[in-house]
Amino acid sequence: MAQQQSTAARDLAVGIFVVIGLLALLFLALRAGNMGGFQLGPSYQLRAKFDNIGGLKVRAPVKSAGVVIGRVVSIRLDPKTYQAEVLLSLDQAVAFPKDSSARILTSGLLGEQYIGLEAGADQQNLSDGAEIKMTQSAVVLESLISQFLYRSAEQAGASEKR
Amino acid sequence: MGRFGMVGLRSLGAWVIGQLTQLGRLACFYARLSMLFWSAFTRPRLLLAQLHFVGNRSLAITLVSGLFVGFVLGLQGYYTLNRYGSEEALGLLVALSLVRELGPVVAALLFAGRAGTSLTAEVGLMKAGEQLDAISMMGIDPLRRILVPRFAASLIAMPLLAALFSAVGIGGGYVVGVVLIGVDSGAFWAQMQSGVDVVHDVGSGVLKSVVFGWICGATALAMGWLARPTPEGVSQATTRAVVASSLTVLGADFLLTALLFGQ
Numbered sequence: 575m576a577q578q579q580s581t582a583a584r585d586l587a588v589g590i591f592v593v594i595g596l597l598a599l600l601f602l603a604l605r606a607g608n609m610g611g612f613q614l615g616p617s618y619q620l621r622a623k624f625d626n627i628g629g630l631k632v633r634a635p636v637k638s639a640g641v642v643i644g645r646v647v648s649i650r651l652d653p654k655t656y657q658a659e660v661l662l663s664l665d666q667a668v669a670f671p672k673d674s675s676a677r678i679l680t681s682g683l684l685g686e687q688y689i690g691l692e693a694g695a696d697q698q699n700l701s702d703g704a705e706i707k708m709t710q711s712a713v714v715l716e717s718l719i720s721q722f723l724y725r726s727a728e729q730a731g732a733s734e735k736r
Numbered sequence: 737m738g739r740f741g742m743v744g745l746r747s748l749g750a751w752v753i754g755q756l757t758q759l760g761r762l763a764c765f766y767a768r769l770s771m772l773f774w775s776a777f778t779r780p781r782l783l784l785a786q787l788h789f790v791g792n793r794s795l796a797i798t799l800v801s802g803l804f805v806g807f808v809l810g811l812q813g814y815y816t817l818n819r820y821g822s823e824e825a826l827g828l829l830v831a832l833s834l835v836r837e838l839g840p841v842v843a844a845l846l847f848a849g850r851a852g853t854s855l856t857a858e859v860g861l862m863k864a865g866e867q868l869d870a871i872s873m874m875g876i877d878p879l880r881r882i883l884v885p886r887f888a889a890s891l892i893a894m895p896l897l898a899a900l901f902s903a904v905g906i907g908g909g910y911v912v913g914v915v916l917i918g919v920d921s922g923a924f925w926a927q928m929q930s931g932v933d934v935v936h937d938v939g940s941g942v943l944k945s946v947v948f949g950w951i952c953g954a955t956a957l958a959m960g961w962l963a964r965p966t967p968e969g970v971s972q973a974t975t976r977a978v979v980a981s982s983l984t985v986l987g988a989d990f991l992l993t994a995l996l997f998g999q
Contacts, residue, residue, distance in 0.1 A: 587792050
């Protein structure tokens with residue numbers, strides 16, 4: 575009898591162990607992970623070509639007005655135009671006009687880069703697989719600085735001539 | 737000179753062959769254990785008893801260690817992030833380091849010390865006391881009856897323990913970061929949720945801990961199974977089990993990290 579009782583107590587203890595272990599996993603998935611947050615339901619894909627994507631990565635968010643509406647699915651270099659072709663997967667519930675524009679933005683000063691979509695005014699919407707024609711590349715700090723340096727050198731040269 | 741050279745070569749060859757034989761024996765043992773994994777579920781009572789032994793009994797050390805690792809991560813992470821004015825990323829730092837690395841690895845190291853050693857000593861003493869021989873004399877396969885339930889229990893308990901370690905550690909980081917230091921609670925969780933991916937981070941952490949459970953369980957049992965059946969043999973096997981499991985876990989962790997997160 576005592577034997578049976580201790581077995582029952584042990585089984586209960588193991589049961590509790592397994593349950594709290596699984597609860598911890600659930601906690602990691604829901605509370606620490608992004609499973610409770612944005613999830614792609616039914617989605618459609620858009621393409622966009624950029625001259626320079628900077629530090630954009632696959633799975634980076636796609637935002638419109640700051641709201642996450644999709645993710646970057648793949649990035650590849652177009653061998654003909656030498657532009658970066660980015661494939662976006664967007665929430666089916668959000669449709670964008672044909673003259674919408676895509677920009678590569680940075681969240682904060684040192685944050686990760688994401689794609690910002692700005693809606694246009696066209697009557698027709700972009701369909702699955704369509705390309706966003708108007709794009710603006712990422713701001714690359716080096717080219718920004720070199721532009722600034724060129725300009726200041728030009729100004730210095732102009733003032734010397736005078 | 738020639739004779740010495742011959743003797744040296746011969747002993748080198750004998751040493752290499754001995755090492756390779758040992759390695760082969762280990763590999764066969766690991767393979768047999770792994771193939772018999774599912775047969776553990778035909779003896780659920782034994783499996784439950786072992787789960788209680790390796791799982792529940794390791795709970796206290798795992799939870800307490802996890803809590804303190806979380807505390808320290810909170811303090812040290814805040815110290816570093818504060819220099820860059822990005823304390824809000826503390827939650828992300830604590831969660832990612834725990835879920836991806838520290839949870840599986842530290843829990844496995846603790847497991848090797850807490851449960852692995854007793855598995856080795858138990859099996860080694862059974863061998864020394866000729867109990868394993870007695871069991872096989874009765875027509876029962878000691879591998880299935882004694883080793884497989886212990887192995888399966890390690891494999892099941894390890895991911896659960898690692899998840900608990902990470903969860904408690906995140907709680908510890910929250911206590912230090914938010915309650916004591918005063919990082920914004922909303923930012924703490926929001927940064928964590930935006931940065932921790934369920935499949936890439938949590939999933940690969942779980943995968944790691946399953947592999948570590950396999951390593952710790954199989955290594956501990958192999959050391960006991962292959963131990964010399966003497967008191968010294970068992971004590972050496974126990975030491976070797978901890979050293980071998982810990983080193984294998986760390987090495988496998990590097991390999992897995994390179995495979996899972998390397999691009």
